[in-house]
Amino acid sequence: MTDSDVPVRCPACRREHAYAPPSYPCACGAPVVPPVARGATVTPVTDRTWADEWVIVRCRMCGRRDQWPQPELECDCGAVLRIPVRAVQAPSPAPSNPATPTTPAPPTPAAPPTAPAHTSPPLTTPTPRPAFQPVPVRTAQDAVTVAALYLRWLGYADIRGAVKRAPSGVRVAARGVIALIEPSVKPTSLRDVECVWLSAMAESVSCVCFSLAGYEEAARTRADALSVPLFVIDLTGTPQPVNSAADDLMSPG
Template sequence: MAESMPVRCPACLREHLYAAPSYPCACGAPVSPSLDERAPATAVTHRVWDEQWVTVRCAACGRGDQWPHPELGCPCGTVLRIPVTRPAPDTRPTDPRTKDAQPPPGATKVPGALRTPRSSARPRRAFQPVTIRTARDAVTAAALYLRWLGYQDIRRADQRPPSGVGLAARGVLAQVDPTVSPASLRDIECLWLTAMTESSDCVYFSLAGYEDEARARAENLGVPLFVLDLTGTPQPVNSPADDLDATGV
């Protein structure tokens, strides 16, 4: 069970009992942020991208991943950032059998990883969505989904898109549109052109869907389109998105 602790709102002094959320590690084990009971909760007055993520280390495999920083909404209207402790480094001994291991014949060696065909990989766990209530929730849902697909080190994109929020990871550029207007042809083409200049793939997430011309253009360009439903589960709406959802990266 995830740990919980009392949290006092600094604005109205109301006390809450907060339980840390659990997220699925790539190994399948649930992980939760370690809460710091010695530090007070702080009010969120403005958003800084780096402060919205926290590294959580899996006790089962030692893997450290970034997940949304725990927050709590007080009835008085204040959003509270819950204090967490830094994860301890993974000090488990390395298996000597894996030292200086060479890739199998036919495999492609990439920096920091050994890429293998999807057919030989362990089946992915079911995607664990987060309910979308705010624009930030939509961005979080898209980031979690990209991580579930296999992308790592997800961050805010260096170049801001014409609308919505840009996310980036190694090999992919994503745009999240949390507005109530369908994504336009221009939105799709701008994302595709930006991704081309960075030699990366691209993915589009929208809450309100897509105009017909945008969907047709995305199909021709091979841009995966997803609609975010309010449960936080991205739904593929074209064939490139179907393929990406089925296989991951």
């Protein structure tokens, strides 16, 4: 056991584990590690809700507070254990000094009108994204985590809402998008693509699909017609684009 490992005892079989918290990349580029609460009681996962799947962690480098996957450990007995994380304290408001009088600035005389300059606007280029940091896929939950992290990498903020079972797979909601993740060995079907597209249309948002086993040919054809981005998640935890809509979604800017 290293200094960063946390001792965890499974409440089901009483096995002892040395748990190393995962590291995720902050937007500033620094690694973010959920602050595991040493000595706290772990609980088996019996039912999954969105509130239990994510925790708020503050980056030590830039102070950014963001949502990251709730640390979990799979015991040899088959139990999945939820590892408690220390709560993040809200930042204190800046003190105010109402007793200090303020003097209004003297009015500035208006400048005489000038003719507009006929110059060309400066050329700008989209800011490139940092490289996506994959998370190895060992379980179905890992695939859902990768898809959520990838959505954030694409620029979809405020990933929240219920993780709920679709006709097949798992749906994750973010601001402006609904994502369907199929974490099984079954290819995503035509019905799956059409259902998530219809749901997105009803909520006036975009949609995107992630799959571990790929897509049926009819599903790919329909996704191309509806401009639904399709991605395949490999076992390294890196989503790969399958169609042109996915390529366009990955394009910076």
